[in-house]
Amino acid sequence: MQSFDAIVIGAGHNGLACAALLGARGKRVLLLEAAEMIGGGARTVEFAPGFRVSEIAHILGQLHPDLVSMLKLERHGLALAAQAIPTTALSPDGAHLTFEGAFGERLSGAVSDEDRQGWARLRTRLLAFAGVLRPLLREQPPRLRNGGVADMLTLGKLALAVRRLGQAEMREFLRMALMNIADVLDEEIESDLLKGAVAFDAVLGTHLGPRSPNSLMTLYYRLTGQSGGSQAAIALPKGGMGGVIDALASAARAARVEIRTSAAVGRLRVEQGAVTGVVLWDGEEIRSPCVVSSCDPKATILKLAGARHFDTGFVRRVNNIRQRGNVARLHLALESLPDFAGLPREFLAGRLLIAPSVMAIEKGFDAAKYGGAAGEPALEIVLPSLSDPTLAPPGKHVASISAIYAASDFEHKAPAARESFLKAILAVLERHAPGIGALVSTANLLTPGDIERGTGMPGGHWHHGELAIGQMLMLRPVPEAARYATPLHGLYLCGAGSHPGGGVMGAAALNAAKVILSGKQQHA
Known part of the structure; x- marks a missing residue:
């Protein structure tokens, strides 16, 4: 039976970062990923021949500078295709509003x-x-x-x-x-x-x-x-979000971390109230006194560890973690560059929003609250191939779109719900970029359910748990596990469900690694 100082479960950005940080301090670390490909919600995938896209997370704005510095990610290939990109709020009549600089340092366009x-x-x-x-x-x-x-x-x-x-x-x-x-x-x-x-x-x-x-x-x-x-x-990373993952993986390997894919963990080994390793789905057992999970807290505690190892109050609170995602992702392979009426090309390479008003967004949320999907979805659109031509064949382009709102199981409510939502997104796009539908050679829609099945994100929720006041700071994910250590000795959390939350940030991994290296397993 193999033995390691630490086993990290899940090779998303947090799992990679935590493993690399532990390895850099001399720990012998094994990183296990259930999927065939590392990256989780931050990977770059080919969704049509020659067309690549950041599958879920597609804009970089939160990667912690301490993580970049400590792991020397720029030496490991981290690079940006475009920095400080503008955001343009689109209007169908061409009266757009553009936020230039960081968070609208300058406004241009239709504003009094x-x-x-x-x-x-x-x-x-x-x-x-x-x-x-x-x-x-x-x-x-x-x-x-x-x-x-x-x-x-x-x-x-x-x-x-x-x-x-x-x-x-x-x-x-x-x-x-x-x-x-x-x-x-x-x-x-x-x-x-x-x-x-x-x-x-x-x-x-x-x-x-x-x-x-x-x-x-x-x-x-x-x-x-x-x-x-x-x-x-x-910013937009070079090579899509997979470029960030590649840099983290390179840093992990440089720290002698062993990375294994297609290695799904079935359960944790627990003896006398302490973690002693993991058992893979194929039956292989691997020993370690320290197991760190970047999976969502509910799955880690209730499925991998098992409720019997915790008190009933703790289990009840974990069961009640809210995890309802409602963002769908749409990837479009485009035969040529679309034309958004009245929008200069330099802004086309930035981030585009279709969110006409607070009321329009709230109306979409009303649909998701009751298990449906917005009839007029609000959209975040990026054409990353303008900044990074390697993402599409010559002369062609990729559109990466986040659409809200769609309840995590909305496509199960009616047989045609999925197709109707795709048509709704394309109709909104067509009003703002007439003729874009004729440019689409492939449309790849990922509903929240698809995201859950593909990455393990519960309910397709990017943060593994709602960012609500009752699930933030010292209450995230629950008070007893808010400091990364759980009540089960040797089991730690380092994923998006931990403080401070999701997004390609890596702060949870930094904090968890610090706790583990201190040798003090303190929980509330």
């Missing part, structure tokens, strides 16, 4: 002087408030019960950061904390197009609408990220 001023005030405030929360991403969540000096210091630093905002802004920070993004936008802005674009960023990847409580907090989460040293800037 009053809204420019209101946006400048609001943008400054949102970035400052997100900046207050950003240091928490690199820390273990503080314990509110039985905490020590380190926990008090973390809370003290947060309190000091809030105080440094000044009396007026500190009051605003506290007033806005649990507001919804729609109400926040209504206080400063009149433009439906501007409000729709910002609201889209707040709810993408969550089971929330713009008027849902907590939707401002999810926007803060997105704004804590950075690219190229600029807060809230977004």
